[in-house]
Amino acid sequence: MARITIIxxxxxxxxxxxxxxxxxxxxxxxxxxxxxxxxxxxKISGGGxxxxxxxxxxxxxxxxxxxxxNKKLKKAFExxxxxxxxxxxxxxxxxxxxxxxxxxxxxxxxxQTIIDCLLNECKKHKVEIRTKVSVESIEKTDNxxxxxxxxxxxxxxxxxxxxxxxxxxxxxFQWLMDLEHSISEPVPSLFTFNLPKSSLTNLLGVAxxxxxxxxxxxxxxxxxxxxxxxxxxxxxxxx
Numbered sequence: 001m002a003r004i005t006i007i008x009x010x011x012x013x014x015x016x017x018x019x020x021x022x023x024x025x026x027x028x029x030x031x032x033x034x035x036x037x038x039x040x041x042x043k044i045s046g047g048g049x050x051x052x053x054x055x056x057x058x059x060x061x062x063x064x065x066x067x068x069x070n071k072k073l074k075k076a077f078e079x080x081x082x083x084x085x086x087x088x089x090x091x092x093x094x095x096x097x098x099x100x101x102x103x104x105x106x107x108x109x110x111x112q113t114i115i116d117c118l119l120n121e122c123k124k125h126k127v128e129i130r131t132k133v134s135v136e137s138i139e140k141t142d143n144x145x146x147x148x149x150x151x152x153x154x155x156x157x158x159x160x161x162x163x164x165x166x167x168x169x170x171x172x173f174q175w176l177m178d179l180e181h182s183i184s185e186p187v188p189s190l191f192t193f194n195l196p197k198s199s200l201t202n203l204l205g206v207a208x209x210x211x212x213x214x215x216x217x218x219x220x221x222x223x224x225x226x227x228x229x230x231x232x233x234x235x236x237x238x239x
Contacts (some may be wrong), residue, residue, distance in 0.1 A: 002027040005147065005157040007135055009033035011042050013163035014118050014129075020161070021040035021125035029126070030157075032133040032147075039115045050111035051103040052096055092117055101225065129212040137175055172215065203228045217231070 002024065006017045009031050021029040022110040042050055056062045059077035063070035086096050086104065094117045095107045122129060134150040144158040166186060167173060173183040195201065211226040213233070227234045 002159070003144070003157040004029050004159045004164060005155065006031045006161045008163035008165065009038045009129060009131070010163060011039060012119075012165075013161070014122065016161050016163055017127045018118065018121045018125060019128075021127050022124075026081075026123070029128065030155075031122075031127060031129045031134060032149075032155075033129065033131045034093070034134045036131050038129065039087060039130070041120065042115055042118075043111050045111060046103070046105060049105045049109045050110055050114045051105055052114060053082045053104045055082070055098040055102045055104055057081065089114070089117060101238050125194065127158065135175075138179060140179060192229070192231070192235075193233040198232065200228060201230055201232065204230045211229060 004024070004027050006013045006020070006029070013031055013033075017029050017031050021027065037065055038186070040161065042089045045051060054062065059081055062076045062077055062082065066073055082104075087194065089106075094113055096104045097107050098104050121127075133152070136148040136150050138160065139146040141156075144156065145160050147155040147157065147160075149155060151180050162176070167190075168186055170183055170185055172186075173181075177183055200215060206228045210223065212221060212223040214221040225235060
């Protein structure tokens, strides 16, 4: 029996585990999560409603929203795109709806609907999820991998899927570089603007639906909904 370990119980890790278990029913699939919570970012995404995907169906159009890595994303979206996402959830009883700005949400307007769907699929396909398990390091062995777990026994497995998310410093990927992986220098992607001591924050809570934001001295700009917060600027999400 193949033993497959997924590190990280966010959307990518859980979805990956489900698909691995679906296509390899005889495998032992285990998800390791450092914290005590599962799918925590799914819970708060889209203002608690979870913007699951986008109404845009063409990969060549969809990648225009990604300033970096769009060529690689095009290939990924061609293999599993927005239409596939909608079909995947709807085939499991979760209906999605499109809103005027192109975002798609569950018709329940509740992110818990998505969480329940994913966790039910884990249960259906016998995916084991372990929380409060911190992987300290990974060692390559002749037969697979050996995971050093903080305060617990080491775990052996044949294959590993790493879905731990990003880090703002390259040092956060040292444990992967130790396995001879090459890591590109991290750069900001989806983030909020922190504007300390700005009088603009006096307007906290104000949301504008159509704003164009530009970064001075660059060609970077984006248009869409904007929310003024107590720390600066964020993307507005309808609630």
